Amino acid sequence: MEVQRVGVVLRSFQPETEVTVRGWIRTKRELKEFAFVEVNDGSSMANLQVIFDRNYPDYENVLKQLNTGVAVEISGTIAESPAKGQRIELRASDVKVYGEVEADTYPLQKKRHSFEFLRSIAHLRSRTNTLGAVFRVRNACSAAIHQFFQERGFLWVHTPILTANDCEGAGELFTVTNLDLNNLPRNEDGSVNFEEDFFGKRASLTVSGQLEAEAMALAFTNVYTFGPTFRAENSNTSRHLSEFWMVEPEMAFCDLQGDMDLAEEFLKYVFQAVLERCPEDMEFFNKRIDSTVLDTARHIIDSEFERIPYNKAIEILQKSDRKFEYPVEWGADLQSEHERYLTEEVFGKPVIVTDYPRDIKAFYMRQNDDGQTVAALDVLAPKIGEIIGGAQREERLDMLEKRIQEMGLNQDDLWWYLDLRRYGTVPHAGFGLGFERLIQYMTGMGNIRDVIPFPRTPENIEF
Ligand code: ATP
Ligand code: MN
Numbered sequence: 001m002e003v004q005r006v007g008v009v010l011r012s013f014q015p016e017t018e019v020t021v022r023g024w025i026r027t028k029r030e031l032k033e034f035a036f037v038e039v040n041d042g043s044s045m046a047n048l049q050v051i052f053d054r055n056y057p058d059y060e061n062v063l064k065q066l067n068t069g070v071a072v073e074i075s076g077t078i079a080e081s082p083a084k085g086q087r088i089e090l091r092a093s094d095v096k097v098y099g100e101v102e103a104d105t106y107p108l109q110k111k112r113h114s115f116e117f118l119r120s121i122a123h124l125r126s127r128t129n130t131l132g133a134v135f136r137v138r139n140a141c142s143a144a145i146h147q148f149f150q151e152r153g154f155l156w157v158h159t160p161i162l163t164a165n166d167c168e169g170a171g172e173l174f175t176v177t178n179l180d181l182n183n184l185p186r187n188e189d190g191s192v193n194f195e196e197d198f199f200g201k202r203a204s205l206t207v208s209g210q211l212e213a214e215a216m217a218l219a220f221t222n223v224y225t226f227g228p229t230f231r232a233e234n235s236n237t238s239r240h241l242s243e244f245w246m247v248e249p250e251m252a253f254c255d256l257q258g259d260m261d262l263a264e265e266f267l268k269y270v271f272q273a274v275l276e277r278c279p280e281d282m283e284f285f286n287k288r289i290d291s292t293v294l295d296t297a298r299h300i301i302d303s304e305f306e307r308i309p310y311n312k313a314i315e316i317l318q319k320s321d322r323k324f325e326y327p328v329e330w331g332a333d334l335q336s337e338h339e340r341y342l343t344e345e346v347f348g349k350p351v352i353v354t355d356y357p358r359d360i361k362a363f364y365m366r367q368n369d370d371g372q373t374v375a376a377l378d379v380l381a382p383k384i385g386e387i388i389g390g391a392q393r394e395e396r397l398d399m400l401e402k403r404i405q406e407m408g409l410n411q412d413d414l415w416w417y418l419d420l421r422r423y424g425t426v427p428h429a430g431f432g433l434g435f436e437r438l439i440q441y442m443t444g445m446g447n448i449r450d451v452i453p454f455p456r457t458p459e460n461i462e463f
Pocket of ligand 2: 233
């Protein structure tokens, strides 16, 4: 008999059909005449309820084995279910036990566990309802992201993870070395001599694929990266990981307007796709995690994002009678509390803030004619704050060189990036979206550690 996925059986199989499923037992309930066993194989939120009749051969001994966590293959006949909330159930005719579990030793017993506890058993937590739903949504969202870009002719490009660029100039980098740490080669001034290191210079894990994506956009017009990035920032917050995934489109012949349009269209598309592909999981989040999740998603899809320049944002914040922890003044970056105030309380929807003071933004952002601001954009979302950061890039060689000098960056390291402005430069723009922040936003999950299977954060690299 062909093995079927539980989710497919639950959705579309009719009574009287014979079927085999495989999975892990979630619960067992023994009654007088029969026993219920719920099986889940990760393909859906709902379990398949399996009935073992008293007449099942060697009933007592078989049931004794079917503890929570046990891996099984079960064959039987689909029947209409008399129980509320489920269409069908499976009447077992045969069961094969794969991996057993000693009674009462399984860490995931039926009671509710805290997310904190579940993080300590990250190798097992994906077998719970919540984490199962998160990772199905994560998958659907990844697929939707590729679909969005592929439908629009964007090329998926793979930018390096090992790099010698510090793209943001401000990034906190993880150094990658194979020097003998107990016997480091030193320069005369005592600093480590990275010329002796594997790459002949100091290398690190990338904080962004943007600079290389720009090079690719200037060949393929529209490209995107979707891969892991790394930040050694010691910010133990519910929104920061040391390893996270970033989506970075980059478009040639595009300005800030086009960049904003893409960001908005992109967010709408992926929300819509996830609502369509994971309705059961999204219902679950709405019911159990955050009762605004579905409204928020519909709101994103239906509402036009607010677009305001930084100047206006500062004005609104200064006029408000809200007491902020961090002062609001022109020239300072918006803090999370400011971002949330704008998006949650002032506008009640996503807000795109543009044209930030140049001194708080990266060297590659295009300078505006006012000499003070750059063509940057941040998309701010309720509850999360910044979810997307992007910009039109400085395509003018002289302006870029000047900025690199002003900011004290090393022009020699950026020779190839400057070449892009020498050979066929065009206006171009792009953005970076923190994938886990997006998943947090979609699911309402409060902690970013619970939307990536094996989170890496300061002092935590287990699993
Ligand atoms: P924040 O101010 O929240 O630390 P950032 O200004 O450092 O963000 P960018 O450098 O613009 O962020 O990175 C692009 C996107 O990557 C951000 O908009 C955010 O969604 C995401 N991001 C940044 N840092 C992290 C992190 N440590 N963990 C997860 N996502 C992150
Ligand atoms: Mn940061």
